[in-house]
Structure formats: structure tokens, C-alpha cells
Amino acid sequence: MERIMQVVFAMRTVWAVILALLVGSVLMVFAGANPIDAYAALFGGAFFDYFGFGATLVKFSPIALAGLAVAIPLRAGLFNIGAEGQIYMGALFATAAALYLPQFYAPLHILVCVLAGALGGALWAAIAGALKAYRGINEVIVTLLLNYVAINIVSYAASGPMMEPGAPYPYSPEIAPSLALPYIMPPTDAHAGAVFAVILALILAFCLKYTTFGFSMVTVGYNPKAAQYAGIRVQKQIVLTMMIGGALAGLAGAFEVLGVKYRLFQSFSPGYGFDGIVVAFMAAANPIFVVVAALFFAGLRSGAQVMQRAVGIDSTVVDATQGLIVLFIAASLSFRFRDSRWARMLANRRTAEAAIASQEKRNA
Amino acid sequence: MPDLFDIGWTTDLLRTSLALTVPIAFAAIGDVFSERSGIYNIGLEGMMLFGAFGAALGSFMTGNPVFGALLGILFGATGAAVLALLSIRLKVDQIVCGIAINLVALGVTAFLARLIFGLDATTKTLSGFRPWAIPGLSQIPLIGPTFFNQDPLVYVLYITIPISSWLLYRSAWGLEVRAAGENPAAADSAGAPIFRVRFVCVLISGALAGLGGAYIVLSQVFVFTEHMSAGKGFIALAAVILGRWSPVGAVLASLFFGFCDALQLRLQFANPTIPYQIFIALPYVASILALLGFYGRTKPPAAVGLPYSRETKV
Numbered sequence: 001m002e003r004i005m006q007v008v009f010a011m012r013t014v015w016a017v018i019l020a021l022l023v024g025s026v027l028m029v030f031a032g033a034n035p036i037d038a039y040a041a042l043f044g045g046a047f048f049d050y051f052g053f054g055a056t057l058v059k060f061s062p063i064a065l066a067g068l069a070v071a072i073p074l075r076a077g078l079f080n081i082g083a084e085g086q087i088y089m090g091a092l093f094a095t096a097a098a099l100y101l102p103q104f105y106a107p108l109h110i111l112v113c114v115l116a117g118a119l120g121g122a123l124w125a126a127i128a129g130a131l132k133a134y135r136g137i138n139e140v141i142v143t144l145l146l147n148y149v150a151i152n153i154v155s156y157a158a159s160g161p162m163m164e165p166g167a168p169y170p171y172s173p174e175i176a177p178s179l180a181l182p183y184i185m186p187p188t189d190a191h192a193g194a195v196f197a198v199i200l201a202l203i204l205a206f207c208l209k210y211t212t213f214g215f216s217m218v219t220v221g222y223n224p225k226a227a228q229y230a231g232i233r234v235q236k237q238i239v240l241t242m243m244i245g246g247a248l249a250g251l252a253g254a255f256e257v258l259g260v261k262y263r264l265f266q267s268f269s270p271g272y273g274f275d276g277i278v279v280a281f282m283a284a285a286n287p288i289f290v291v292v293a294a295l296f297f298a299g300l301r302s303g304a305q306v307m308q309r310a311v312g313i314d315s316t317v318v319d320a321t322q323g324l325i326v327l328f329i330a331a332s333l334s335f336r337f338r339d340s341r342w343a344r345m346l347a348n349r350r351t352a353e354a355a356i357a358s359q360e361k362r363n364a
Numbered sequence: 365m366p367d368l369f370d371i372g373w374t375t376d377l378l379r380t381s382l383a384l385t386v387p388i389a390f391a392a393i394g395d396v397f398s399e400r401s402g403i404y405n406i407g408l409e410g411m412m413l414f415g416a417f418g419a420a421l422g423s424f425m426t427g428n429p430v431f432g433a434l435l436g437i438l439f440g441a442t443g444a445a446v447l448a449l450l451s452i453r454l455k456v457d458q459i460v461c462g463i464a465i466n467l468v469a470l471g472v473t474a475f476l477a478r479l480i481f482g483l484d485a486t487t488k489t490l491s492g493f494r495p496w497a498i499p500g501l502s503q504i505p506l507i508g509p510t511f512f513n514q515d516p517l518v519y520v521l522y523i524t525i526p527i528s529s530w531l532l533y534r535s536a537w538g539l540e541v542r543a544a545g546e547n548p549a550a551a552d553s554a555g556a557p558i559f560r561v562r563f564v565c566v567l568i569s570g571a572l573a574g575l576g577g578a579y580i581v582l583s584q585v586f587v588f589t590e591h592m593s594a595g596k597g598f599i600a601l602a603a604v605i606l607g608r609w610s611p612v613g614a615v616l617a618s619l620f621f622g623f624c625d626a627l628q629l630r631l632q633f634a635n636p637t638i639p640y641q642i643f644i645a646l647p648y649v650a651s652i653l654a655l656l657g658f659y660g661r662t663k664p665p666a667a668v669g670l671p672y673s674r675e676t677k678v
Contacts, residue, residue: 031479079459081406137655138664140404140459145602145648148595152645160639278467281460314478316590319471326464327446334454 024321045306054188066276082143084273085150090250093120121250129242191259385622394572406462409597410469415574440574545665
């Protein structure tokens with residue numbers, strides 16, 4: 001019994017998602033559609049259709065990377081609300097590396113662009129990390145504020161020094177075709193970034209569990225004072241952890257340029273960085289679960305359009321459902337097995353059984 | 365560069381600055397209460413959006429902007445009630461709750477707007493507030509037309525500032541609020557009702573954010589559009605930091621944000637050679653520098669962000 005209830009509690013995220021989808025279906029009924037048809041169109045279009053799945057993967061890559069960018073610092077007790085800004089800085093650095101470095105052996109050049117993107121995100125996140133580690137300034141606020149600074153830096157770059165001459169609105173010149181990331185599901189737009197995100201998630205999960213670096217990071221998250229006593233350099237660890245998060249988000253930005261847009265557009269990200277926060281929390285900061293949650297979210301995003309065409313209800317219903325999912329997951333975080341009535345009841349039961357058993361022993 | 369001494373141009377710039385300040389200032393004053401009592405209100409953005417939607421709905425149904433403003437306040441406070449319930453009662457992380465509320469507001473208002481106001485999700489021009497010139501004061505050059513020929517919600521802001529300052533620093537309740545944000549355990553043992561104080565403060569922040577959203581609809585644009593709060597709630601959070609967690613400071617910081625915004629709008633049209641982005645980003649950079657500069661002198665409330673629970677239940 002206790003085992004079953006523990007599993008039920010462990011799956012509370014799933015229940016929250018199901019509950020949100022149910023409430024979403026009420027909204028669909030309000031809008032005058034059959035929710036079963038709508039969800040069938042949505043998930044069918046997102047996951048069980050070759051082109052649809054390709055479109056889902058295009059969104060999966062940045063959402064998963066942004067999710068990891070939030071999840072990894074979260075393990076060290078740091079809130080990275082700045083994935084959005086780090087995505088922008090990553091895209092800026094990657095575009096600069098693609099446009100201004102002399103052309104050389106293409107695969108190597110792609111690698112340089114990708115690393116430049118990671119560097120851009122890492123440096124941007126390092127600001128918040130350093131302010132947190134050495135000045136004690138809340139990283140939530142700093143990363144949030146830096147988002148807007150980064151978005152405006154990219155807006156300036158795309159409309160000023162990097163702007164394509166004679167372009168009707170701000171965007172950079174196109175990167176060389178040889179620098180485009182390989183497609184993985186031709187003829188859809190799905191690119192190698194999606195595969196890379198999954199591999200990175202596996203590597204990160206391994207590092208968190210089996211390496212000294214991962215261990216010291218998680219220890220800082222659990223108890224910074226204890227970590228200090230154990231000889232971990234907490235301040236350096238905080239900056240490094242934020243930089244890793246930033247690098248992951250920077251990769252998301254680099255892949256958007258190298259894999260999807262081929263140019264730097266101003267305000268190109270539709271809030272992937274904020275989706276990343278949601279995904280990281282859904283996954284309880286576990287890199288493997290981040291991949292699952294990101295796939296689900298990317299599917300919701302891309303399936304919404306299919307649903308709108310098929311059933312005729314507006315795709316904003318998906319935005320509403322998405323919000324509800326996050327809200328219910330947030331609420332579900334407060335239900336812990338050990339504080340639950342179930343745990344108490346089962347504990348009472350155990351003591352009662354123990355009492356009976358000892359009574360019987362005495363009687364015997 | 366247009367002449368700063370051209371009184372018409374300057375008056376116009378100041379009027380626009382004030383108009384862009386008002387929604388931020390309302391939300392920022394609200395957030396001062398919330399943060400002073402120990403709760404980060406990252407959901408401010410969503411509450412503004414709820415407020416804007418409520419205002420549009422009220423004005424749409426009754427044709428009366430006063431009713432719109434009231435409904436805006438109510439919607440904003442409802443969003444805040446969710447935050448309060450989750451973060452104070454259920455002790456879910458405040459940042460997560462706030463982000464959840466932002467996303468819910470974004471989706472639900474967009475969906476309901478299309479359902480109620482029609483497919484393009486943009487309402488027809490709603491009836492809103494018109495400027496009331498205050499006799500006498502509005503005749504003063506520069507200051508008069510800027511500050512005293514505004515619509516009623518701006519005057520509401522003028523009244524809100526001293527009231528909130530008084531509440532926070534001079535009333536017994538304000539002491540409880542500040543104690544709840546600095547050291548809830550001590551305040552609790554002194555008999556202050558921490559949970560109720562925090563709940564009320566979050567409701568106030570939601571109501572004021574809702575009023576800020578209502579101002580955008582009822583006094584500025586007279587329509588509801590999707591995601592029309594457009595980051596103003598986050599700016600308000602920055603204004604609270606720049607304003608060092610005091611109502612007057614928050615309003616002054618909001619004015620700085622509003623002025624920079626008005627300036628960049630002008631520059632975008634008048635002088636395309638100057639990168640207008642500098643002026644959008646400037647207040648954010650200033651906020652970060654303020655955090656750095658005030659380090660050691662002014663600190664955020666000590667207990668902000670931490671859920672409070674009694675060690676033993678009474």
C-alpha cells in the first residue's frame with residue numbers, strides 16, 4: 001500500500017498535466033468544439049505525422065536546451081530566469097562567428113559557431129553568477145533584468161552594425177549555406193540540434209550523478225555551508241554552474257541561427273527561455289525528464305496550429321492549457337508524500353501493527 | 365535633435381512620459397507591499413494583463429469606464445489570490461507560482477478575448493476616461509498640462525502614493541508588514557498575523573497591478589489586445605529595486621523608466637541614427653547597477669522569497 005501511494009505521489013506531475021488537459025477540454029467546449037477531436041488533432045498532428053513531428057522537433061531543440069539551462073543551475077539552488085537573454089546572446093555570438101570569421105573547413109567552422117554561441121550565453125550568465133557569488137545579489141532579479149538588456153543588444157545589432165544592407169526590417173545577412181546544421185528528417189526543418197540536445201541531456205545526467213563536479217554542484221544546492229566545510233569552493237562553483245546554464249541556453253540560440261533561421265533576426269525567440277523554466281520545473285530539474293517534458297511542450301506548441309485548422313477552435317486555447325499545466329504543477333509541488341494524510345495513516349497503521357505484534361509476543 | 369527649450373515639444377514628451385509611467389507605478393507600488401511582506405510577485409505581469417482584460421470586459425459590457433476599472437482591480441486581485449494561496453498557504457516556490465500566473469494570464473486572456481470580443485481579439489474602441497483639467501493648477505506652463513490635465517486614474521495614482529507611504533511607515537499594520545518581510549519568526553512571536561498580513565499585501569499588489577493594466581486599456585489605447593502588458597510588470601519589479609523598496613522611490617524609478625521609454629519612442633521616429641535601444645535598456649542596466657551600488661546600504665527585505673511556516677502549530 002505504501003509503495004503504491006508513493007508511486008501515486010511521485011507521479012503528481014502527470015496528474016497535474018492530465019487535470020490541466022481536462023480543464024482545457026472544458027474551455028474547448030465553451031468555444032464550441034469537441035475536445036476529443038481537438039486533442040486527437042493536436043497530438044496526432046504533433047507526434048503521429050511525419051511533417052508534424054518534424055515541426056515538433058524544430059521547437060523541441062530550443063525548449064529542451066533552455067530547459068536544461070534552467071534545470072542545471074536549479075540543482076545547485078540557483079534560479080536561472082535569464083535563459084531567454086542567454087539564448088539571444090548565444091545567437092548573437094554564433095552569427096558573428098559565422099559572418100565575420102574567414103570561411104574555413106565547414107564542419108570545423110560550424111563547431112566554432114556553436115562554441116561561440118555557448119560562450120555568449122555563458123558570459124551573459126556569468127554576470128548574474130558573479131553578482132550572486134561575490135555580492136550576494138539575488139540571481140532571479142539580475143537574470144530577469146539581463147533578459148531585456150540582451151534582447152535590446154540583439155535588436156541594436158540586427159538593426160545597426162549587422163543589418164543586411166537594404167533589408168526591409170532588421171535582420172543580418174544570411175550565413176553561408178555550408179554552415180547550416182544538417183537536417184535529420186528531410187524534407188522537414190528538423191535539424192541536428194534536436195539530437196544534440198538529447199545527447200547533452202544524457203551527458204549532463206551522467207555528470208550530475210557520477211562526477212566530482214556534479215556532486216559538488218548538487219551539494220552546494222543542498223547546503224552551501226556544508227559544501228564549504230567539505231572544501232568545495234562555493235563561490236567559484238556558483239559562477240561555473242550559472243555559466244554552464246548560460247552555455248546551454250546559448251547553444252539553443254546558436255542552433256536557432258544555424259539550424260532554422262540562417263540569419264539573426266531581432267526578437268526571434270517566442271519565449272523559449274520562459275518555456276525552459278516551465279519544462280525544468282515539470283521535470284523536477286532532472287535532465288532526462290527535461291527531454292520528455294520539452295518534447296511534450298514542443299508538441300503542444302506545434303500541434304496547436306494543426307488543431308486550429310482541423311477543429312476550428314483558436315490555438316490560444318493551447319496557451320491557456322499550457323498556463324494551467326504550469327499552475328497545477330506548481331500546486332502539485334506542495335503535495336509531498338511524507339507530509340500527506342496517507343503517510344500519517346500508514347505510519348499509524350505500522351505502529352498499531354507493531355503494538356499488536358509485541359502484545360502477541362508477550363501473550364505467547 | 366529637437367529643441368529641449370521648445371515648450372510644446374517638452375510638454376509633449378513629459379506628458380507621454382507620465383502616461384507610460386502610470387501603469388508601471390501602480391504595479392510597482394503594489395509590489396513594494398508584496399516584497400516588503402516577504403513575497404516576490406513575479407506574477408505582476410500576469411496580474412496587469414488580467415487587469416487590462418477585466419477593464420476591457422467591464423467597459424465593453426457596461427460602457428462605463430469606472431466599472432471597467434473596478435473589474436480590472438478585481439481581476440488583478442483574483443490573480444494575486446492564486447499566488448497568495450499557492451505561495452503562502454501551500455508554500456510552493458514564489459518564483460514558480462509567479463511564472464505560472466503569468467503564463468495562465470497570457471493564455472486565458474487571449475483565449476477569452478477571442479471568445480468574447482471576436483476573432484481578431486481586438487475589441488472595438490472602448491469607452492474610457494477623458495482628461496480632467498484641474499482648474500488653476502492646469503494653467504501653470506509645462507507642469508500644468510503635464511500633471512494636472514490628466515485622466516482620473518492619474519489622480520488616483522497621486523493619492524495612492526502618500527496613502528501607501530503612510531500605511532507602510534506610519535501605521536501599526538505597516539510595521540507588521542515590514543516585520544513579516546524582515547523576520548517573520550520574530551514578528552509571529554510578537555503576535556503579528558504573518559499569514560494574513562502577507563495575504564493582504566499580495567492582494568494589494570494584484571489589485572494595484574490590475575489597476576495599472578486597466579489604465580493602459582481605459583486611458584491609453586481604448587482596446588484590448590493580446591499580451592498588451594508587454595513586459596511592464598517586469599519593469600515594475602525592476603522599478604521596485606531601483607526605488608529601494610519604498611513607495612515613493614518606486615514611483616520615481618517608474619518615472620525614470622517612463623521617461624526613457626518616451627524618449628526612445630521619440631528618437632525612433634525623429635532621429636533614427638541614434639540607437640533607440642540604448643534608452644530601452646538603460647533603466648534595466650541602471651537597476652542592476654543600483655543593486656550593486658546599494659549593496660551593503662540598502663538591501664531587499666531579508667525574508668523575501670522564503671515561505672514561512674511555524675515550527676509548531678498552535
